[in-house]
Amino acid sequence: MIQELKNRGADIADALARVLNDTAFYEECVCCFAQDENFSLLEHALNQKEYNAAFDYVHTLKGVAANLGLLPIFPDLLCMTEALRSKDYQNILNMENRIKGAHTWLQALIQNGKS
Secondary structure (H helix, E strand, C coil): CHHHHHHCCCCHHHHHHHCCCCHHHHHHHHHHHHCCCHHHHHHHHHHCCCHHHHHHHHHHHHHHHHHCCCCCCHHHHHHHHHHHHCCCCCCHHHHHHHHHHHHHHHHHHHHHHHC
16 A cells, blocks of 8 residues: 555655654554545535535644645645635535545555455
8 A cells, every 4th residue: 555655646754754664553544544534524514515614624634644645635635725714615616526536546545455
């Protein structure tokens, strides 16, 4: 999994330094992130146009993605965080679709690694 994340642009060196180069723990953290309920809570909040709640969910995901060096998903989380912060909802659907795509890719990567 780590090599595939690195191939996709993740900052593995920095992320591993945060977990004292414990690759098993890092992979466990990535798996937990991929299953984070904030993804589904974000989707629900956006569908209901509950933008303040959506901000909280995406802001949390952005922080975790940054700490895990998950650069393939981080920029979209950052863009949505800033759009919601400034109450600019014009491109939220496009941002949500990009986040869903990156999240789906991450889940597939983890699932393929387990098989």
